[in-house]
Amino acid sequence: xxxxxxxxxxxxxxxxxxxxxxxxxxxxxxxxxxxxxxxxxxxxxxxxxxxxxxxxxxxxxxxxxxxxxxxxxxxxxxxxxxxxxxxxxxxxxxxxxxxxxxxxxxxxxxxxxxxx
Amino acid sequence: xxxxxxxxxxxxxxxxxxxxxxxxxxxxxxxxxxxxxxxxxxxxxxxxxxxxxxxxxxxxxxxxxxxxxxxxxxxxxxxxxxxxxxxxxxxxxxxxxxxxxxxxxxxxxxxx
Numbered sequence: 001x002x003x004x005x006x007x008x009x010x011x012x013x014x015x016x017x018x019x020x021x022x023x024x025x026x027x028x029x030x031x032x033x034x035x036x037x038x039x040x041x042x043x044x045x046x047x048x049x050x051x052x053x054x055x056x057x058x059x060x061x062x063x064x065x066x067x068x069x070x071x072x073x074x075x076x077x078x079x080x081x082x083x084x085x086x087x088x089x090x091x092x093x094x095x096x097x098x099x100x101x102x103x104x105x106x107x108x109x110x111x112x113x114x115x116x
Numbered sequence: 117x118x119x120x121x122x123x124x125x126x127x128x129x130x131x132x133x134x135x136x137x138x139x140x141x142x143x144x145x146x147x148x149x150x151x152x153x154x155x156x157x158x159x160x161x162x163x164x165x166x167x168x169x170x171x172x173x174x175x176x177x178x179x180x181x182x183x184x185x186x187x188x189x190x191x192x193x194x195x196x197x198x199x200x201x202x203x204x205x206x207x208x209x210x211x212x213x214x215x216x217x218x219x220x221x222x223x224x225x226x227x228x
Contacts, residue, residue, distance in 0.1 A: 034216065043120075043206055044219040089159065093217075103149045103172050104208070104217060106159040 023090035141209030
């Protein structure tokens with residue numbers, strides 16, 4: 001079945017450092033890929049997405065490129081802030097059955113801590 | 117535009133009881149899916165509904181069930197609650213295939 005693998009952390013960085021969170025996936029067909037962020041006590045917020053190979057999703061300074069050849073969707077940000085501290089989830093949506101949405105398969109989540 | 121609304125936010129139940137959680141999707145969204153989040157297992161897919169039909173189901177026992185109404189609102193039910201059912205239950209809605217899923221704030225269920 002479909003699966004998503006990501007580093008679990010915690011990942012601790014200093015403010016203004018460069019961030020990479022690795023994400024690789026296994027899926028049949030051509031899934032859509034997502035990064036979600038979860039702040040303490042809250043639900044998930046969509047950070048960015050990509051629906052086909054070589055697409056780059058971007059939002060709030062975060063970027064990720066859909067790499068079909070390496071089955072990866074790594075999250076990057078050039079300069080992190082304390083407010084970026086949260087748990088980040090990589091996810092995919094398979095295309096089973098056609099039509100409508102198919103649910104999400106999540107990675108375990110990466111706890112990111114940014115120190116001032 | 118209103119987001120995904122889940123009620124109640126918090127719930128405490130006793131082992132053996134049953135519980136019903138509610139989810140109202142974003143207006144116009146026809147797909148609703150449910151997830152269980154626990155520290156040990158992370159986020160696990162429960163089931164997904166589209167136009168009142170269950171399209172996919174995760175690997176959960178039959179005690180977990182759900183339904184979707186004609187206005188796209190969805191409910192999930194857990195019968196004969198066990199301590200291990202304590203979790204954050206998240207609902208997400210989507211307009212259709214390949215789109216982004218918008219999540220609600222979740223229902224925190226504690227089984228004692």
